[in-house]
Amino acid sequence: MLTSRQQSILRLIIQNFTQTGSPVGSKKLMEEGIDVSSATIRNEMKALEDLGLLQKTHSSSGRIPSLLGYRYYVDHLLQPSRVNQREIQKIRRSFQGEFHELNEIMKQSVDILSDLTSYTALSLGPDVKNRRLTGFRIVPLNRRQVVAILVTDKENVESQVFEIPASVSGADLEKVVRILNDKLVGEPLTTVYQKLHTEMPIFLRKYFQTPDGILTLVDTMLGRAFEEKVFVGGRMNFVDFEPAQDVSQFKLMYTLLKDPEGLTQLLIPVDQGIQIRIGDELGNELFSNMSLIQASYQIDGHGTGTIALLGPTNMQYSRLFSLVDAFRHELAAKVADYYKSLDETGGWNQ
CATH class of the missing domain: 1.10.10.10 (Winged helix-like DNA-binding domain superfamily/Winged helix DNA-binding domain)
Structure with a gap:
């Protein structure tokens, strides 16, 4: 004591x-x-x-x-300091633009926070568990590549280019789209995930003589809907945290900051509030000389989001604690407005 x-x-x-x-x-x-x-x-x-x-x-x-x-x-x-009102106004001005997707808000949030602090910002949108799959289609690019487009009610559009296995024909793809839209569209993503690994393999085997390539392709394409997308702003800012760090450590840290799974592991669940983890508490020796200030925010009916700031252990905790606290409230208000506008314009059904 x-x-x-x-x-x-x-x-x-x-x-x-x-x-x-x-x-x-x-x-x-x-x-x-x-x-x-x-x-x-x-x-x-x-x-x-x-x-x-x-x-x-x-x-x-x-x-x-x-x-x-x-x-x-x-x-x-720690005694949180008063937030600079110029910073609050800068945050609000940055969120005044028109956003067509939730991902755009998440990306803007990390850019703002990293710019305000010169540290690395991380953002994770509200939970996926309440979303529904509202549309699925495939657009051919050439003989062996397609763009798979997924539409969810609360995440809007996800798209990605995929290589088609040689065993899968164009007719097979058309049949897959019809089956998936018939069996999965309108279902919560948690139900889609369960069916994808239980009922759908059995169902697809009834329609395809060689279903393995189809099953792999479907699993890969729909898997995007269940990813927790972590957005990163100021990825290169960590270079200034420790100017003397060696090149190999720099490369490892940069690689980790581009790995969605690794970043998701870095952001542990936090109850309503702010948590500060220091050094070894981050669970990765690469960050042994860093600290993470992580805050959650609740959007009624849409789950919990996360905003976090990764910086050196000698960050100004009192100032940054207050800044992150204020920032999460501004971000929550913007996300809530986004969902409200979708409700008002019927955006879920587009």
């Missing part, structure tokens, strides 16, 4: 270090209001160092926070 003086010293060291990036010594702490001798302050800093909350970078008397120190600060000492 820290004394009130030790808590004040730890708080001031973290606040100063996250602003300047320089180790903090006893003289600076006296200037900041710690009303005891420099010798007493150094003794307190040594006690905090022994507890694993501070560390030295060289032989000077200055200290910097450890990962454990940041954790203690976030859990016990």
